[in-house]
Amino acid sequence: MLRVGQEEIKAIGEVLKSGKMFRYHPGGQCDRFEKRYAKFLGVKHVCMTASGTNALTAALAGLGIGPGDEVVVPSFTYMATAIAVVAVGAIPVIIDVDESTLMDPNALDDAVGPRTRAVIPVHMWGLPCDMRRILKVARKHQLLVLEDACQGVGGAYEGRKLGTLGHAGAFSFNYFKNMTCGEGGAVVTSGSPVFEKARCMIDCCSFYWKGRKATFTPFVSNGARASEIEGAMMNVQLDRVPGLLRATRAQKKRILRETARTGLQASPCHSLDHECGTHVLYLLPTEKQAQDFATQVGCGIAGRTGRHVYTEWDPIFALQGAHHEAMNPFRFPENRGCRRKYTRDMCARSLDILNRTVMIGTHPDRTREEVTTRIQKIQEAASRVLGT
Ligand SMILES: Cc1ncc(COP(=O)(O)O)c(C=O)c1O
Structure with missing residues (x-):
C-alpha cells in the first residue's frame, strides 16, 4: 500500500449509499476502472478479479494452457505464479534468476523442452525483467508470454507498461501493491479470444x-468477480499511482546516485527510468x-x-496439485512427458544470488531529510x- 486517504473513503461511501454493490449495472465502477486501466496501459481488454492469483489462473486459461503443457517460471516469485500453472492442469518448470533477481533469459533458452508452451516472467519488486531478451527467446521457441506484473503495477519497461509486452498480463491489487483495494487483481490482454476465456474463468456467468x-x-469455473x-x-487509486511512482523512482535514483561511491554493487x-522504483537492491560479495x-541498515534480504x-x-x-488426487495435474497421463521433478538445490545459483541481495524499500511519503538519513545509514x- 503506497497511499490511501479520504478520497477512497468517499468513493466507497458513495457506493454503499447507492446500494449498488454488484458490478453489472450501467455506469458501474468496475466497468469504469476496466476502461480507464485499459487506456492507461494501452491494451484492449481488462477484467478485474478477486486476486492476483486468480488473474494468473484466468490468464493462463485464456491462453489455452492446460494438461500436457509446461510453463516456465522463475525461482524467485510469490508461490502463486507456479501454483496458477498447476491450477489450470499444466506443469511449472522452475528456472534460475540472474543478478537482477529476475528471470535469467539464458536459463529460459536452456530450459525450453518439447512440452514447453509458455513462460511467465515476473516483475518482482516492480523491477522490469529483461523483456527484450525474454521476448526474443520466446519468439525463437514460439512460447506464449504471460507477464506476472502483480508487483509491477504502474511500472513500465522502456516506456511500455508492464503487463502489456506479452500475450497477457496479470496484476494484483492486494494490500501490499502499488494500487490496492485490499484484495483484488486484473487480467489484461489485447487478444479478444484470450479475454473471453479469461473472463469466463473469472465469472462463469x-x-x-x-x-x-x-x-x-x-465452461465451468470458480467465482472471482470484483465488487x-x-x-x-x-x-x-489509479489517479494516484503515476504521481506516487514518480516520487519513488526519483527517490531510488537519488539513493543510487549518492551511494555510487561506497563500493556497493547495485543490482x-x-x-531504471520507467520501473516502479519501490526497491533499491544491492548485491553483496558474500552472504x-x-x-x-541488512542488520545495520534495517532492511531485508531477497533470499x-x-x-x-x-x-x-x-x-x-x-506434488499436491489439487484437493482431490483424481484432479491432481502431477498425476495426469497427459503430463507424463512433462518434467515433474523438483529438488531444493535445483536453482543453487539463484539461492546464492538471493542470499547476497539486500533490499531497501522507498516510499513517496518519506521527507527529503528522512531519505538523507537513510542514505547516511x-x-x-x-x-x-566492505571495509571501504
Ligand atoms: C509476484 C506475485 N504473483 C502473484 C501474486 C498473487 O497475488 P494475490 O496475493 O493478489 O493473489 C503476488 C502477490 O503477492 C505476487 O507478488
Whole structure:
C-alpha cells in the first residue's frame, strides 16, 4: 500500500449509499476502472478479479494452457505464479534468476523442452525483467508470454507498461501493491479470444451480463468477480499511482546516485527510468556481508523473503496439485512427458544470488531529510561491511 486517504473513503461511501454493490449495472465502477486501466496501459481488454492469483489462473486459461503443457517460471516469485500453472492442469518448470533477481533469459533458452508452451516472467519488486531478451527467446521457441506484473503495477519497461509486452498480463491489487483495494487483481490482454476465456474463468456467468460471441462456449469455473466497492477504490487509486511512482523512482535514483561511491554493487536494473522504483537492491560479495549490512541498515534480504523463494513452495514439492488426487495435474497421463521433478538445490545459483541481495524499500511519503538519513545509514554500513 503506497497511499490511501479520504478520497477512497468517499468513493466507497458513495457506493454503499447507492446500494449498488454488484458490478453489472450501467455506469458501474468496475466497468469504469476496466476502461480507464485499459487506456492507461494501452491494451484492449481488462477484467478485474478477486486476486492476483486468480488473474494468473484466468490468464493462463485464456491462453489455452492446460494438461500436457509446461510453463516456465522463475525461482524467485510469490508461490502463486507456479501454483496458477498447476491450477489450470499444466506443469511449472522452475528456472534460475540472474543478478537482477529476475528471470535469467539464458536459463529460459536452456530450459525450453518439447512440452514447453509458455513462460511467465515476473516483475518482482516492480523491477522490469529483461523483456527484450525474454521476448526474443520466446519468439525463437514460439512460447506464449504471460507477464506476472502483480508487483509491477504502474511500472513500465522502456516506456511500455508492464503487463502489456506479452500475450497477457496479470496484476494484483492486494494490500501490499502499488494500487490496492485490499484484495483484488486484473487480467489484461489485447487478444479478444484470450479475454473471453479469461473472463469466463473469472465469472462463469459473465456472458449472461456482458453477452458472448456465437463461437464461444462458456465452461465451468470458480467465482472471482470484483465488487463495486473494489471498483470505486481502484478508480481513486489509479489517479494516484503515476504521481506516487514518480516520487519513488526519483527517490531510488537519488539513493543510487549518492551511494555510487561506497563500493556497493547495485543490482542490475533493466529500465531504471520507467520501473516502479519501490526497491533499491544491492548485491553483496558474500552472504555474511549481506546479513551484516541488512542488520545495520534495517532492511531485508531477497533470499530471506520466505514464500517468494522456490524452496518454500511446499505444494509444488509435495506434488499436491489439487484437493482431490483424481484432479491432481502431477498425476495426469497427459503430463507424463512433462518434467515433474523438483529438488531444493535445483536453482543453487539463484539461492546464492538471493542470499547476497539486500533490499531497501522507498516510499513517496518519506521527507527529503528522512531519505538523507537513510542514505547516511547505507553509506556507513557499506563502509563497515566492505571495509571501504
Ligand atoms: C509476484 C506475485 N504473483 C502473484 C501474486 C498473487 O497475488 P494475490 O496475493 O493478489 O493473489 C503476488 C502477490 O503477492 C505476487 O507478488
